[in-house]
Amino acid sequence: MTAPALRPMALGEIVDRSATFWRAHWRRLYPLFFGFNVLQYAALKGGQALMGQGSSLTELVTMLRSAAQNPDVLRERTPTMLVGTTAVLLLLMFGTLFVTTAAAHWVLPTFLGEPAKLVDGVKHAGRRFGTLVGLFFIAAAWALVVFVLTQLPALGLSVAAGLLASPALLIVGMLLMALTMLGWMMWFFLRFALWGPVVAAEAVGPLGAFRRTGALTSGRVGPGLMGLVKMRLMILITVVAMLLLLISLISSVPVLVLQGMYGNLLDPAAGEVPAVLLVPAELLNLAAGAVMYPLYVAFQVIFYVDLRVRREGLDLELQLKAAA
Numbered sequence: 641m642t643a644p645a646l647r648p649m650a651l652g653e654i655v656d657r658s659a660t661f662w663r664a665h666w667r668r669l670y671p672l673f674f675g676f677n678v679l680q681y682a683a684l685k686g687g688q689a690l691m692g693q694g695s696s697l698t699e700l701v702t703m704l705r706s707a708a709q710n711p712d713v714l715r716e717r718t719p720t721m722l723v724g725t726t727a728v729l730l731l732l733m734f735g736t737l738f739v740t741t742a743a744a745h746w747v748l749p750t751f752l753g754e755p756a757k758l759v760d761g762v763k764h765a766g767r768r769f770g771t772l773v774g775l776f777f778i779a780a781a782w783a784l785v786v787f788v789l790t791q792l793p794a795l796g797l798s799v800a801a802g803l804l805a806s807p808a809l810l811i812v813g814m815l816l817m818a819l820t821m822l823g824w825m826m827w828f829f830l831r832f833a834l835w836g837p838v839v840a841a842e843a844v845g846p847l848g849a850f851r852r853t854g855a856l857t858s859g860r861v862g863p864g865l866m867g868l869v870k871m872r873l874m875i876l877i878t879v880v881a882m883l884l885l886l887i888s889l890i891s892s893v894p895v896l897v898l899q900g901m902y903g904n905l906l907d908p909a910a911g912e913v914p915a916v917l918l919v920p921a922e923l924l925n926l927a928a929g930a931v932m933y934p935l936y937v938a939f940q941v942i943f944y945v946d947l948r949v950r951r952e953g954l955d956l957e958l959q960l961k962a963a964a
Contacts, residue, residue: 646752646955648861649946651872655879658939661751666934668758669743674930676739680732681926734776740836740937741765741772747934747941748841752958761840768839774846775835782850783828790820829877830857830870836937837944861950873943880939884932891928894921 649657745761765772797813800806835853838844844852860867898917948954 646945646949646958648950649942651866651876654876654939654942654946658880658935658942661747661938661942662935665747665750665938666931669746669934669937670930672739672743672758672762673933674927676735677926677930678923680735681922683731683735684728730780734772737772737776737836738765738769740940741768741840743934743937744837744840744941747937748837748945751938751941751945764840771839771844771846771849775839775849778846778850779832779835783824786827787821787824790824791817794820826874830873833857833873833877834940834944834947837941841944856944856947861947869947876939876943880936884936887928887932888925891925894924 742758742761742765745764746756746758749756794813794817797809797816801810801813832853834856835849838849838852838856842849842852857869857873859869861869861872865871895918898921902914945954
């Protein structure tokens with residue numbers, strides 16, 4: 641593959657190059673992401689089996705109905721649900737970091753026109769496993785601290801509403817809690833948007849990777865609002881996420897049809913889809929997701945390259961390396 645001309649890119653050009661790279665190479669990355677999706681699916685099903693009641697949406701609705709008549713049911717199940725759900729989410733998030741790092745280690749040299757093997761990306765992620773674990777837990781701890789701090793105003797309003805017996809104040813507190821939680825989620829995705837490419841491309845430890853991701857996604861690369869790195873990143877993530885969401889919605893149609901045939905979409909507890917039909921429909925959804933996820937990794941890597949070209953002269957560095 642011919643190396644692209646590296647220079648600072650506009651937002652539209654980053655999206656265009658990401659889409660072009662994805663069209664040319666998604667088949668190479670497909671086995672990696674489909675295998676990851678299958679493992680993710682197996683972990684979810686295994687977690688549901690271990691957690692028992694309340695582990696699926698249908699069972700959760702049934703449990704909440706029982707709790708309305710007998711609150712002790714909810715109190716007994718809540719700790720298990722919280723622990724199990726948190727463990728599964730952490731495992732899935734770490735798995736996403738691992739597979740993203742493996743893919744980015746192949747995407748980066750391929751985008752720069754250098755030979756690369758996908759198996760080397762998987763091996764690299766395996767060698768950096770300790771770094772990935774350390775980075776993941778540092779990021780999780782930092783995210784927890786930020787979450788608690790952002791929720792303090794809403795929590796204060798809720799406590800005040802209870803002391804003053806004010807429903808209006810309680811509603812304001814709940815709205816503020818929802819807004820701050822949404823803002824926290826957006827902050828997390830922006831703050832750690834490049835953690836895969838950083839570990840894939842740079843010889844840094846867990847703390848170094850944590851600091852590096854923060855440095856890359858902060859500050860500005862140009863004048864005005866669009867010069868802010870987080871603003872550019874937010875716009876691009878929104879565009880790519882909308883494309884991924886559209887494909888996800890289309891591929892989930894078979895599951896929704898089955899749920900409509902065997903129950904009620906507005907009431908998941910009304911019926912249960914036979915596993916012999918549900919599992920193939922869900923695997924079809926996973927297969928479609930494996931097609932599109934390489935687009936997001938391509939965007940991450942190309943955005944990472946653009947930042948390094950703008951701030952660190954990566955294009956000149958590669959030219960000198962080639963000349964040498």
